[in-house]
Amino acid sequence: MKNLLFIILFLPTFIFSQFSGNQTPTYKKLVQFYDSLAQKKQVELYNMGISDCGLPIYLCVLNGENDSLKTFQNFKNQTNILINNGIHPGEPDGINACGKITLDYVNKDLKIDKNLTFSFILCYNVDGMMNRCSSSRANQNGPEEYGFRGNAQNLDLNRDFIKMDSENAFTFVKIFQAINPDIFIDTHVSNGADYQYTLTLIHSIKKRLELPFQILTYKHFVPEMESAMQKYQIDLFPYVESVEEIPDKGIAAFNDLPRYAMGYASLFPCISVTTETHMLKPFPQRVEATYLYLKELILWTKKNSKTLKNVRRQELESLQKNQFYLYNFQQTTEKDSVLFKGFEHGYKKSDVTGLDRLYYDRTKPFERKIPYFNKYQAQDSAKIPQFYVVGLQCKEVISRLKQNKIEMRQLTQDSLINLSFFQVEDYKNGLKPYEGHFLHKEMKIKEKESKIQLKKGDYLISTKQEKKKFICSVLEPETEDSYFAWNFFDSYLQEKEYFSDYVFEDLAVEILTESPELHSLFDEKKKNDSKFRESQWEQLYFIYQNSIYFEESFMRLPVFKVY
Ligand SMILES: [Zn+2]
Structure with a gap:
């Protein structure tokens, strides 16, 4: 008992030294710290779900209602x-x-406005945090x-x-959507x-945002945060992604695809x-710079709370009006010029390889303008339907849509309807797996129309909902981070039936006789394509592919569009 009292009384002070020096707490100590504050009702701590190893992922809420039900309900109004x-x-x-930030809040050095909540995930990758080393x-x-x-x-x-391969991702989405x-x-x-900079930042690329968020982010939020940080003599600067070996030659804005935390978040949308x-x-x-940024962020949000809410509503309205979903954003050659605080660099002989090596000379700081390639342009667009339909058999896709709180309803009966469907014509894969997947790239997918047999239980997803941008980003198959790209529909990329060529020979003659149109296409291909002309299998396969014997499900995705 004595020991427990000691821990409760002295733990925050003990941890405080860990938050300030060259140390970061272990997960156990981190949770103990917040738990001790939560027991005194100074903060709220919620176990929101598990990691891949079954460890709890905690959310700490500052300025909640001190009541789990009320706190989570009030997120809607705050x-x-x-x-x-x-x-x-x-x-x-x-x-x-x-x-x-928490210690400031508990010690009343930081006041958070009544209508504002500040929540944070103590540590998202808990299993990685347990794998501690130096x-x-x-x-x-x-x-x-x-x-x-x-x-x-x-x-x-x-x-x-x-793709949400981890339990962690399911927990994160639960937190984010709540x-x-x-x-x-x-x-x-x-x-x-x-x-020279301690803190650099990535913001959503402009062209991914609608006008209201473009203006709020780039005309207000970014410059106002930059000027607020000046009182600590901290310069904020865009994330330094050098286009060549050194930043002097220019930097490029980071393409915040939905696979990344910030790209995912911006789909809903938010800053x-x-x-x-x-x-x-x-x-x-580094900790001090992050801490001061978060502190100033709370002040900015407090000051701009109403505007932020209004602009977010306008952003959603603007998204709702869009008839096309833009994707495949590529950096253009257009550039801005930014004042960069760097260090001169040079090359000297490496003691390891004997070859030239790069070094930066910290005794020679400089300030000069460098090119900033921050313009992106969408290369493709897809017409947004009134509804998408996803086959009920796509359980992994449905569970991810449900976790993201997408509104869906299931068909109450089988129906044969004229719909647009996706026919995969081509795609490429890398030679090595990427994050556990052979992600599809350079996808060429045609939209076609046909009478489609939908099943009772298939999911109907309206695009007239706030999460329209997320829905399009995962269901439009050609987008960089679609469920198709992440291999959720790979079983449809393989034929399930075949033919025996020696038996099919006789049938092929019948097919050609019955279809003069196909016959002339076949003759033409034979005339113009020498490889085709010399391959018995290719010729028979061509006829098979264009006959009623060929399976419709091959390369056809179980996702449909209703315009
Ligand atoms: Zn990182």
Whole structure:
């Protein structure tokens, strides 16, 4: 008992030192810390679900109602900030920063407005955090010990938000959909070049946003946060993705695909940001920068709460009016110019290889304008239907749509209707798996019309709902992170029946005789295609493919569109 009292009384102080120095707490200590505060009703702590190893993933809510039912109900009326920490547990800056925010809140040094909630996931990749060491971030300046990037399945969870291979992703989606945040932040530490900034940021690329969010993000949120951080002499700068070896030659805006936390979040939509502190800056300095950014974020949100709510509504209205879904965003050659605070670089002989090696000279800081390739343009678009239909047999897809709280209803009877369907014509795969998948790329998919037999129980999904952007992004098969791209419909890419050529020979003659149209196509192909002309199998297959014997389900996805 004495020991327990000691732990409860002194734990926050003990942990405080862990949030401030070159240390980050273990998961056990982290949970103990928040649990001790929750028991005193200073914060709310919720076990929201499990990780792949069955460990609990906790959400801490500051400024809730101190009552689970009321807190979760009130998310609907409040302005909500949600922070995701520890997706890469080797980058625990956000874990410590949120600890400092919590201590400020508990000590009443930080007041959060009545209509505002600040929630954060203590650590999302719990299994990775348990895999603690001090060597997996070879180029990072602290903390002394930290977790590992891969989760228990060795997945990078920051590629898992659409495919949802992990239990963690199901838990995250539950949290995200319950809170429906107005602002979402995913906290990280960068790799790459050396430069003067401690904190860099990724925001949604402009063209992915509707006009209301474009203006709010780029004309207000970004510059106002930049100027707010000036009181701490902290310069904010876009995430440094160099187009060549060094940033002096230019940097490119990051393409926030829906597979990433911030790309997923922005579909709903909300202001979505990734914070990236610089790996060569000392850990306490990185934590401080993340902490001050979050503190200023609370103040900005407090000041702009009404505007944020209004603009979010306008963004949703604008999305609702869209008749086309834009995808395949590619960076253009257009560029802006940004003032960059870097270090001069040079090359010298490497002691290891004897070849030239790059180095940055920290004694020679510079400020100069560099090109910023931040313009993206959608290369493709798809007409948005009134409804999508997904076959009830697609259980993995349906469970993901349900977890995302997509409104759906099931057909009450079998129906034969004229519908648009997707016919896969071509796609490419890499030679090595990517995050447990052979992700499809360069997909060529044609929309065709036909009478389709729908089944009782198939799912009808209206696009007249707030989550329209998410629905299109996963069900339009040609998009970069569609369920098709992530292999959910691969069984439809394989034929199930075949023919024996020596038997089919006689039938092929009959088919050609009965269809003069096919006969002339066949003759023409034979005339113009020498490879075809010399292959018995190819010729028979051509006739088979164009006959009633060929299976309709081959390369046809069980997703349909009703215009
Ligand atoms: Zn990261």
